[in-house]
Amino acid sequence: MATNSPDAATQTMINNLPQKTGKSLDQWLKLLSKQKFEKHGEIVKWLKTEHGVTHGFANLIAHMHRNSAAGGAGGETDLVAAQYQGPKAGLKPIYDDLVKAVKPFGKDVEIAPKKTYVSLRRSKQFALIQASTKDRVDVGINLKGTAPSGRLEASGSFNAMVSHRVRVTSKKDVDAELKSWLRKAYDAA
Numbered sequence: 001m002a003t004n005s006p007d008a009a010t011q012t013m014i015n016n017l018p019q020k021t022g023k024s025l026d027q028w029l030k031l032l033s034k035q036k037f038e039k040h041g042e043i044v045k046w047l048k049t050e051h052g053v054t055h056g057f058a059n060l061i062a063h064m065h066r067n068s069a070a071g072g073a074g075g076e077t078d079l080v081a082a083q084y085q086g087p088k089a090g091l092k093p094i095y096d097d098l099v100k101a102v103k104p105f106g107k108d109v110e111i112a113p114k115k116t117y118v119s120l121r122r123s124k125q126f127a128l129i130q131a132s133t134k135d136r137v138d139v140g141i142n143l144k145g146t147a148p149s150g151r152l153e154a155s156g157s158f159n160a161m162v163s164h165r166v167r168v169t170s171k172k173d174v175d176a177e178l179k180s181w182l183r184k185a186y187d188a189a
Contacts, residue, residue: 010060013056013057013060014060014064017057017060017061020054020057021051021053021057025061025064028047028061028064028065029061029064029065032061032065033065040062040063040066043058043061043062043065043066044058044059044062047061047062079113079114079115079118080095080113080118082115083095083113083116083117083118083130083131084131087134088131088133088134090134090135091131091134091135091136091137093171094137094168094170094171094173094174095118095129095131095137097171097174098129098137098139098168098174098182099111099118099129101174101178101179101182102120102127102182102186105182105183105186106122106186108122108123109121109122109186110122116130117129117130117140117159118130120182120186121189122186122189123189124189125142125161125162125189126141126142126182126185126186126188126189127139127140127141127142127162127182127185127186128140128159128161128162130159132158135169136167136168136169137167137168137169138158138159138165138166138167138168139165139166139168139178139182140155140158140159140161140162140164140165141162141163141164141165141166141181141182141185142161142162142163142164142185142188142189143163143164143181143184143185143188144163144188146163146164146184148164151166151167151177152164152166152181153165153166153167164181166178166181
């Protein structure tokens with residue numbers, strides 16, 4: 001029975017790698033582990049030009065390599081744990097509530113931990129969560145064309161990848177208003 005979920009499509013592509021590219025995902029990842037690429041685009045370009053891999057498969061391999069380099073699923077968990085350790089440990093329930101709020105938006109919500117923040121993505125990043133101080137989580141939101149107002153402030157120097165920021169200091173700040181801004185950003189992504 002065929003399914004159209006992103007996970008099923010990804011798995012189908014992984015299964016087709018040996019036939020379409022001549023190597024399995026593990027073989028590609030091993031080959032890439034010997035390279036010194038830092039950017040996704042560099043990996044894709046190298047796979048396409050040096051190995052004749054089509055763009056879709058090159059993109060998949062690059063994503064898998066970068067996820068693997070971050071430690072895979074365990075690495076993502078470790079990245080979040082590192083952000084909320086020590087003096088920032090008390091902020092983890094705020095992070096958990098924010099993730100719980102965005103997951104129901106759709107099956108295409110991607111929670112992508114980075115070293116210092118967590119990117120919330122759909123087809124592109126629509127928000128990010130960052131434990132900025134020991135008593136504040138900043139939620140960056142992409143709401144281009146929306147005027148800053150009240151606690152929905154312009155991102156300023158906080159992060160150039162988002163247009164607005166909301167400062168969250170307690171779980172009660174993860175309210176209907178913040179969730180509606182996140183939903184609006186998700187819908188626009």
